[in-house]
Amino acid sequence: MNNRFYQNLKPEQFKRRFGIQIQTFKEMVNTLEQFRLENPQDKRGRRSALTLEEQVLVTLEYWREYRTYFHMGTNWGVSESTICRIITNIESTLMKTGKFRIPGKKALLKDSDYPEIVVMDVTETAIERPKKKQKRYYSGKKKYHTLKTQLVINQETREIICTAFGPGHCHDFNLFKKSKIHFHPETNSLQDSGYQGIKDYHPNSYIPRKKPKKGKLSRIEKDYNRVLAQERIVVEHVNRSLKIFKILSSRYRNRRRRYGLRCNLLSALYNYELAFRSKIQNL
Numbered sequence: 001m002n003n004r005f006y007q008n009l010k011p012e013q014f015k016r017r018f019g020i021q022i023q024t025f026k027e028m029v030n031t032l033e034q035f036r037l038e039n040p041q042d043k044r045g046r047r048s049a050l051t052l053e054e055q056v057l058v059t060l061e062y063w064r065e066y067r068t069y070f071h072m073g074t075n076w077g078v079s080e081s082t083i084c085r086i087i088t089n090i091e092s093t094l095m096k097t098g099k100f101r102i103p104g105k106k107a108l109l110k111d112s113d114y115p116e117i118v119v120m121d122v123t124e125t126a127i128e129r130p131k132k133k134q135k136r137y138y139s140g141k142k143k144y145h146t147l148k149t150q151l152v153i154n155q156e157t158r159e160i161i162c163t164a165f166g167p168g169h170c171h172d173f174n175l176f177k178k179s180k181i182h183f184h185p186e187t188n189s190l191q192d193s194g195y196q197g198i199k200d201y202h203p204n205s206y207i208p209r210k211k212p213k214k215g216k217l218s219r220i221e222k223d224y225n226r227v228l229a230q231e232r233i234v235v236e237h238v239n240r241s242l243k244i245f246k247i248l249s250s251r252y253r254n255r256r257r258r259y260g261l262r263c264n265l266l267s268a269l270y271n272y273e274l275a276f277r278s279k280i281q282n283l
Contacts, residue, residue, distance in 0.1 A: 006057060018060040019245050024273055028056050031099045032090070049078050050086065058083060059090040063266065066246040091258075091265060100268035105162045105181055108152070114184040117155040120191045121235040122148050122172045123243075125259070126251040139168035147252065147259055150175050151267075153235050155190070159274060160238065160267040165260045173197060190232050241270055 006014065014022045032052060050058065058076060061067075062083075069080035076083065094100050108114065124146040130137050137145040146168030152161045164179030172194035182202075183189055189205045191198065198205045208228055209221040217225070243249035245266055252259060 017064070018057065019064040020060065020269055021273055021276070023276060024269060025056065025060070027272070028094065028100070029053050031097050032056065032093055035093060035097045048086070049082070050076065055086045055090055059087050062087050063245045063247045063262070066250050091261060094265060095261060100265060100272060102163065102264060102267050102271060103159070103161050105179075107161055108181065108183050108187065110184070115154040115156070115161065115187055117188045117190065117231075118161065118183065119153045119155050119232050119235040120150065120176070120189055120195070121153075121232070121239070122150045122175060122194065123239050124148050124168060125248055127168075127256065128251065128253055136169050137167045142168065144168075147256060148172075148175055149263055150179060151235060151238065152181065153238055155231065155234055157274070157278075158234055158238060159271050163260070163264060163267060165263070177201075190228060192232070238270070242266055 006017070009017060009022075011022055014025070018025065029052060036052075048055065054076070058072065062072060069083040073080040073083045108118070124139055124142055126142070127137060127145050127147055129145050134145065137147070139146040139148075148166045148168060148170060150164040150166070150172070152163070153159065154161055162179075162181065164175060164181065166175040166178065170178070172192075173196065176195060176198065183204070185204070187202075187204060189198070189202055191205065191207055193208050193210060195205070195207055198207065206228055208225045209217060211217050242263075247262060248266065
């Protein structure tokens with residue numbers, strides 16, 4: 001592969017190829033360069049065959065296409081173990097820089113600038129069948145083994161505020177309780193019917209009205225459910241934006257303990273591009 005091929009791509013082609021805007025890619029490279037200058041590493045050992053820019057591209061390509069290390073190694077002219085080390089190192093360093101992080105649970109409880117309306121939902125990613133504790137990861141809804149990701153989103157800005165993770169067998173509401181997320185008293189939260197009982201934890205919560213057994217919903221209740229679905233649709237759009245990276249939409253083959261780190265990194269990149277677009281529009 002010509003390692004400089006990306007320089008000839010148009011901005012829209014770069015986005016299609018790697019999943020992010022070229023400005024975000026440049027910011028990632030600059031952040032990593034600055035971090036390495038401030039935190040010099042041990043210089044022993046062989047120098048990497050790939051430049052820092054190319055290492056970031058390898059990581060982005062892995063997230064975007066989720067090919068095997070072997071296939072990527074043959075394209076970039078290095079071994080599959082080198083590809084694995086590059087991806088792990090770039091992911092860990094990006095987290096250490098602090099530049100690409102989501103706001104976190106504390107942002108929900110600020111005395112000022114707290115979100116007026118949040119939307120909460122759970123999405124699932126298929127995984128390889130575990131060798132142990134298979135029932136813990138088996139999703140009765142999806143009928144295969146999964147990992148669950150809970151997203152809390154600011155409805156107005158569509159920013160991802162915080163995430164939480166659990167095995168596929170965990171119920172959505174139980175995942176919410178285990179995540180220990182608390183909303184500001186003035187914040188309204190919108191979620192689906194998987195969060196029955198959430199009003200006991202946050203009174204300003206809204207979920208769809210369920211049809212009573214052997215009964216029907218009234219016209220007002222149907223209209224309420226329709227309006228609530230329209231307000232909640234933003235979380236589906238965010239899920240779609242994250243799942244253009246096949247590492248989140250395909251069957252996850254890696255170790256499960258690193259899934260949360262990768263999901264948080266991709267969420268932070270999504271937030272960064274969201275803020276960048278907003279800044280451009282306001283100019």
